[in-house]
Amino acid sequence: MSTNRNMRAGAPSQEEIRRQNLGALLRFVHERGQISRAELTSELGLNRSTIGALTADLTEAGLVTEEAPRETGRAGRPSLVVRAMSESIYAYAVSVEVDQIRVARIGLGGVLLDQRSIPRPRGSIAGTIDPITTFIKQMAGEGRCVGAGIAVCGMVRREDGMVHLSPYLGGAVDEPIADSLRERLPELLPQVAVANVADLCALAEHTRGVAAGCDNFIYMYGDVGVGAGIVAGGHRVTGHGGYGGEVGHMVVNPVGRPCGCGSKGCWETEIGEHTLLKLAQSTDIGAQAVLAVVDRASRGDHIAQAAVRQVGDWLGFGVANLVNIFNPELVIFGGTLRDVYLASAAQVRSKLNSIALAATREHVRLRTPALGSDGALIGAAELAFQQLLNDPLA
Amino acid sequence: MSTNRNMRAGAPSQEEIRRQNLGALLRFVHERGQISRAELTSELGLNRSTIGALTADLTEAGLVTEEAPRETGRAGRPSLVVRAMSESIYAYAVSVEVDQIRVARIGLGGVLLDQRSIPRPRGSIAGTIDPITTFIKQMAGEGRCVGAGIAVCGMVRREDGMVHLSPYLGGAVDEPIADSLRERLPELLPQVAVANVADLCALAEHTRGVAAGCDNFIYMYGDVGVGAGIVAGGHRVTGHGGYGGEVGHMVVNPVGRPCGCGSKGCWETEIGEHTLLKLAQSTDIGAQAVLAVVDRASRGDHIAQAAVRQVGDWLGFGVANLVNIFNPELVIFGGTLRDVYLASAAQVRSKLNSIALAATREHVRLRTPALGSDGALIGAAELAFQQLLNDPLA
Numbered sequence: 001m002s003t004n005r006n007m008r009a010g011a012p013s014q015e016e017i018r019r020q021n022l023g024a025l026l027r028f029v030h031e032r033g034q035i036s037r038a039e040l041t042s043e044l045g046l047n048r049s050t051i052g053a054l055t056a057d058l059t060e061a062g063l064v065t066e067e068a069p070r071e072t073g074r075a076g077r078p079s080l081v082v083r084a085m086s087e088s089i090y091a092y093a094v095s096v097e098v099d100q101i102r103v104a105r106i107g108l109g110g111v112l113l114d115q116r117s118i119p120r121p122r123g124s125i126a127g128t129i130d131p132i133t134t135f136i137k138q139m140a141g142e143g144r145c146v147g148a149g150i151a152v153c154g155m156v157r158r159e160d161g162m163v164h165l166s167p168y169l170g171g172a173v174d175e176p177i178a179d180s181l182r183e184r185l186p187e188l189l190p191q192v193a194v195a196n197v198a199d200l201c202a203l204a205e206h207t208r209g210v211a212a213g214c215d216n217f218i219y220m221y222g223d224v225g226v227g228a229g230i231v232a233g234g235h236r237v238t239g240h241g242g243y244g245g246e247v248g249h250m251v252v253n254p255v256g257r258p259c260g261c262g263s264k265g266c267w268e269t270e271i272g273e274h275t276l277l278k279l280a281q282s283t284d285i286g287a288q289a290v291l292a293v294v295d296r297a298s299r300g301d302h303i304a305q306a307a308v309r310q311v312g313d314w315l316g317f318g319v320a321n322l323v324n325i326f327n328p329e330l331v332i333f334g335g336t337l338r339d340v341y342l343a344s345a346a347q348v349r350s351k352l353n354s355i356a357l358a359a360t361r362e363h364v365r366l367r368t369p370a371l372g373s374d375g376a377l378i379g380a381a382e383l384a385f386q387q388l389l390n391d392p393l394a
Numbered sequence: 395m396s397t398n399r400n401m402r403a404g405a406p407s408q409e410e411i412r413r414q415n416l417g418a419l420l421r422f423v424h425e426r427g428q429i430s431r432a433e434l435t436s437e438l439g440l441n442r443s444t445i446g447a448l449t450a451d452l453t454e455a456g457l458v459t460e461e462a463p464r465e466t467g468r469a470g471r472p473s474l475v476v477r478a479m480s481e482s483i484y485a486y487a488v489s490v491e492v493d494q495i496r497v498a499r500i501g502l503g504g505v506l507l508d509q510r511s512i513p514r515p516r517g518s519i520a521g522t523i524d525p526i527t528t529f530i531k532q533m534a535g536e537g538r539c540v541g542a543g544i545a546v547c548g549m550v551r552r553e554d555g556m557v558h559l560s561p562y563l564g565g566a567v568d569e570p571i572a573d574s575l576r577e578r579l580p581e582l583l584p585q586v587a588v589a590n591v592a593d594l595c596a597l598a599e600h601t602r603g604v605a606a607g608c609d610n611f612i613y614m615y616g617d618v619g620v621g622a623g624i625v626a627g628g629h630r631v632t633g634h635g636g637y638g639g640e641v642g643h644m645v646v647n648p649v650g651r652p653c654g655c656g657s658k659g660c661w662e663t664e665i666g667e668h669t670l671l672k673l674a675q676s677t678d679i680g681a682q683a684v685l686a687v688v689d690r691a692s693r694g695d696h697i698a699q700a701a702v703r704q705v706g707d708w709l710g711f712g713v714a715n716l717v718n719i720f721n722p723e724l725v726i727f728g729g730t731l732r733d734v735y736l737a738s739a740a741q742v743r744s745k746l747n748s749i750a751l752a753a754t755r756e757h758v759r760l761r762t763p764a765l766g767s768d769g770a771l772i773g774a775a776e777l778a779f780q781q782l783l784n785d786p787l788a
Contacts, residue, residue, distance in 0.1 A: 155751075155753050157753075164753050215634070216633055216634040216638075228719075230719075232626060232629070232631040232632075232633070232638070233629050233630065233631065233632065235626070235627050235629045236627065237626040237627065237631065237720065238626075238627065238721070239610055239626070239720055239721025239722065239754065240609070240610040240721050240722060240723040240757055241721055241753065241754075241756065241757065242721070243721040243751070243753045243754045244610075244626070244719065244720050244721040244754070245719065245721075246718040246719065246721070246751055246754055247718070247719055249718045249749075249750075249751055249754075250715045250718055250719060251646070251711065251714070251715060251749055252645070252648070253648060254646070254647060254711070255649075261751055262748075263748065263749045317645065317648070320645070321644045321645060321715075322719075324640040324641070324643045324644055325622075325624075325638065325639065325640065325641055325644060325716075325719065326631065326633055326638050327632070327633025327634050327635055327636070327637040327638040327640070328633065328634060329634040354656075354657065355643075355645055355657045356643075357549075357637070357640055357643055357655055359549050359551075359558050359635065359637045360633070360635075360637045360638070360640055360643075362635065363634055363635065
């Protein structure tokens with residue numbers, strides 16, 4: 001049963017139907033990289049001549065190409081294969097993280113064509129515009145750029161893409177990062193969109209990763225802070241203003257530590273990098289330091305082992321709460337939580353089993369991202385491709 | 395940006411378009427009770443002759459009727475008003491609660507035509523079938539019954555409507571309540587559907603209550619247990635198996651009381667009826683006892699006041715967590731939580747403000763249900779009407 005508010009009221013016009021079909025076809029090609037005409041016919045439920053006409057339109061627009069398949073081993077004339085023009089239709093993907101800035105050029109079909117990174121300059125998020133601009137200019141390629149997508153570890157207002165608050169990015173408040181970048185590169189970037197890193201990692205894994213075909217899942221992204229990209233019933237949960245998924249500020253320990261947000265006992269005060277590193281008596285910071293702690297634990301260091309176990313217990317505790325709320329089929333651990341989860345999977349599963357209801361946790365799989373740390377970039381590119389996929393010939 | 399999995403791939407046929415338009419038109423009439431042809435033309439984005447033809451089809455099927463409007467005071471020929479045939483097209487709505495069983499007959503348009511209730515028989519949920527069957531037979535009316543919807547305060551498996559576990563309903567495990575009722579009344583009930591009471595209250599308030607037009611909201615339903623009906627981005631959050639929204643088992647107090655689920659410190663151990671009544675030194679149980687405590691508090695009874703304040707603090711604490719996760723625009727307090735919230739609104743708001751992030755709570759309104767305790771019945775009827783609304787002439 002669906003809710004009634006999002007129903008399409010009237011019927012679509014011929015032009016809308018064509019746009020819808022072109023978008024659906026291009027989306028299949030984009031998600032699979034390549035797909036045969038026969039598969040498109042069956043997936044889209046359209047007849048062969050319609051598929052032929054739509055493919056011809058997309059080919060003429062330079063978005064796809066058709067070619068004979070490799071040897072199929074089957075009798076009969078083989079179906080033409082439709083491929084995304086990944087080399088010539090591309091987006092820039094930017095990931096602004098606590099430790100570093102990464103910029104990539106990603107082709108239609110999700111192909112990583114080029115990538116650069118530098119440590120993030122200290123100070124506000126505004127200071128990241130220069131290096132991002134430089135990278136994009138360096139990577140400029142032939143063909144057509146659809147725009148840029150930016151992943152930030154901060155809260156992003158849906159309405160206008162303002163980065164509302166990001167305590168770990170120099171405390172940015174209402175930074176217009178998308179507008180700033182667009183103004184610097186008006187000729188290279190037809191559009192710039194921005195979203196939260198956990199939401200974009202979830203989008204990437206949903207499109208071409210471990211969550212493909214999965215309608216109810218949670219992507220936990222952690223570094224110093226913790227957030228979630230949540231998909232429920234096939235739809236992203238982003239909330240009224242776009243600030244949903246702030247699971248790191250779910251209070252799990254009412255007598256716990258003060259949190260940067262002003263509250264105390266927030267989940268991220270128990271499972272964030274700072275706590276793990278402090279418990280493990282590490283003097284370093286950042287993702288490499290987390291890896292070092294996990295490595296020490298695996299080699300038998302008791303202090304590191306105790307730290308990992310404690311953080312793993314709290315990780316499982318909070319995941320159990322989310323499982324009771326969302327009844328997902330999959331929870332993905334990304335960012336530095338990937339390594340923490342791998343080192344404490346037994347604690348996480350044990351807490352989940354002792355806290356979550358049998359019915360809500362029954363089918364939950366716990367996994368790491370199929371796209372690894374590329375997820376933020378792939379997701380940022382997906383964001384930039386949405387407009388093209390919604391209306392390929394606009 | 396929508397996810398890509400739920401996209402309609404191919405274009406709809408003429409027959410699908412007609413069914414879609416008939417459903418959309420009937421849904422407007424059902425939600426509003428009555429609506430003019432002019433409003434339908436504008437809301438559906440269809441031309442007047444199409445609206446006329448669709449209305450004629452629905453009139454012929456006995457679902458709606460058309461009549462001249464009352465005096466409009468405006469010049470020109472007034473637009474005909476389309477009304478739901480509420481007296482002759484109806485559903486049975488059943489609510490199986492901890493204290494009582496309620497059964498109603500509800501007409502298309504959401505009109506409560508008749509209602510009965512009795513205290514719930516002790517023992518398993520199977521023992522409720524007899525009184526429900528009796529009530530339905532007593533209320534049988536003229537016209538066409540589309541079926542029955544059942545609201546239960548338990549977890550309901552989406553796949554087949556089995557009531558999976560309901561510790562406060564005699565510990566029902568996999569009770570086929572819908573099938574049992576259907577088998578008892580095969581001629582009266584063409585279909586029987588069942589869902590969780592919080593989900594159905596949310597559906598009712600979304601369709602014709604305080605959440606109308608609201609795409610991100612949480613309906614908190616509380617009695618002995620606590621659950622939530624959640625709508626995010628206009629879509630219901632029910633999870634992979636249908637068990638989502640079990641917010642009462644979010645652990646809020648790791649050092650708290652044992653919960654019936656086997657865990658401890660669950661939210662419902664802090665805000666459920668049993669705790670309030672115990673804190674208030676009440677020896678009664680049930681909704682009337684909760685009202686009595688709230689009444690004592692309002693008349694200056696210190697013990698009752700302290701109990702209400704403590705429960706209100708925990709209510710606000712958990713709501714703050716949900717607000718950080720969902721960034722809703724509205725939280726509704728129903729069941730006995732309605733009265734607890736009204737008596738402790740200051741505590742709830744204060745905790746919300748001190749725990750939730752400024753951005754996620756910025757636009758949150760806290761409200762009580764517009765439909766009061768009828769929500770469960772109205773929602774159960776909505777469930778029963780879905781099939782008709784999706785395909786009115788089937």
